[in-house]
Amino acid sequence: RLEPLESIFLEDDCAKAHIIKGIFAWGETSAWIAPPGGLKSALLASAAISIALNQPWFGRRAPGNPVGVVYFALERADLVKRRLIAHRRKMGLPESHPIPIVVQSGMLDMMNPATVPxxxxxxxRAEKYFSQxxxxxxxxxxxxxxxxxxxxAGGGDENSAKDQGRVFANLQRIKDALGNPHIALIGHTGKDEARGARGSNALYGDVDVLVTIGGDTIKTATVTKANDIPDGPLFSFASEIIEFGTDEDGDPRTVNIVSDEDISSQSERKSAEPKLSTNQRVMYRLLSDAGPTGLTMEAWNDLAKENGIATKQRHYEARMALKDKGLVREYAGVWRVNG
Incomplete structure (x- = not known):
């Protein structure tokens, strides 16, 4: 039967609670998509640091106490950890200063309900650490x-709305079991960036906020779908290379992170970087992410293929273009980024 009218009045405390105001809300799901090399993972690492330290993120305040972040790095967990370490060191925080972030590596078959527990x-387990x-x-x-x-991981097809639906059902089960944290998904755009996320269009209906990231030297995060914030540009950002010590061979250890420099002053300066095609940009980013150890040509080609550059001819053309521009070099069969 119908409830008494008094019990269904909306109260002021029904307002949405945010972790980062206007972007990350409790109980919601967001998707952050970009082409390969588009800094989507670097951007979410930056968000993780701000949330864990209860600091503003691109001018948007964190309204509550610090909350912990669990980063499920299903690929390249070491790179995620290097980025977080680089942020810590850039901020001048000593290693003894605890930050409530846990990076969990390994594959997850999120189509399988057995993965939920x-x-x-x-x-x-992470929360036991956070509680200290x-x-x-x-x-x-x-x-x-x-x-x-x-x-x-479950043999599914991201072009299948049914397979995507199974994943989102399990993500909801996770949120229900954990008191409704925010879930942020990192994804890829398709070959045609203008058409948005790769795979089934079901993604648009299953997330609360969808953000696409595009641009060359200066990136812009743009809301393309949201429940209750306007579509359009959120903010712009750039990246920077952070050096934090040397490896066992004395070579500098570097990683690419999102810069906290005022983007308005950056955009006024003409970039000194050569303009790169999409394939060149992807291959440069892959080699840059490998750090001072570099990559063999075969390993570089394999990564490029995984990131959508299908043929060896295109690998060769992009590699030679980067070499001609003075951005990469090869020595003893290993390719590295210059500088």
Missing amino acids: MVVEAVE LPECHCAGLLIFDTFAKMIA
Whole structure:
């Protein structure tokens, strides 16, 4: 039967609670998509740091206490850790200063309901660590990098709305079990960036906020779908290379992170970087992410193929163009980024 009218009045405390105002809300799911090399993972690492330290992110405040972040790095977990370390060192925080972020590596078959308790248990273990830190007692943000890997691990097809639906049903089960944290998914655009996320269009209906990232030297994060914030540009950002010590051979250890420099002053300066095609940009980013150890030509080609550059001819053309521009070099069969 119908409830009394008094019990269904909307109260002021029904307003949405945010972890980062206007972007990351409790209980919601966001998707952050970009082409390969588009800094989507670097951007979410930056968000993780801001949320864990209860600091503003691109001018948007964190309204509450610090909350923990669990980053499920389904690929390249070491790179995620290097980025977080680079942020810590750039901020001047000593290693003794605890930050409530846990990076969880390994594959997850998110089409399988049996994976749900595994994820919940991993987050609860992280929360035991978070509870020992000042003011932080729970995980508020779960990052899954990448969405495609979550489907592929179970033999699914990201072009299938049914397979995507199974993943989102399991993500909801995870949120229900953990008190409704925010889930952020990292994904890829298709070959035609203008058409948005790769795979089934079901993604648009299953997330609360969809952000696409595009641009060359200066990137712009743009809301293309949201429940209750306007579509359009969120903010622009650039990247920077951070050096933090040397490896066992004395070579500098570097990683590419999102810069916190005022983008308005950056955009006024003409970039000194040569203009790169999409393939050149992807291959340069892959080699840059490999750090000072570099990559063999075969390993570089394999990564390029995984990231959508299909043929060896295109690998060769992009590689030679980068070499001609003075951006990469080869020595003893290993390719490295210059500078």
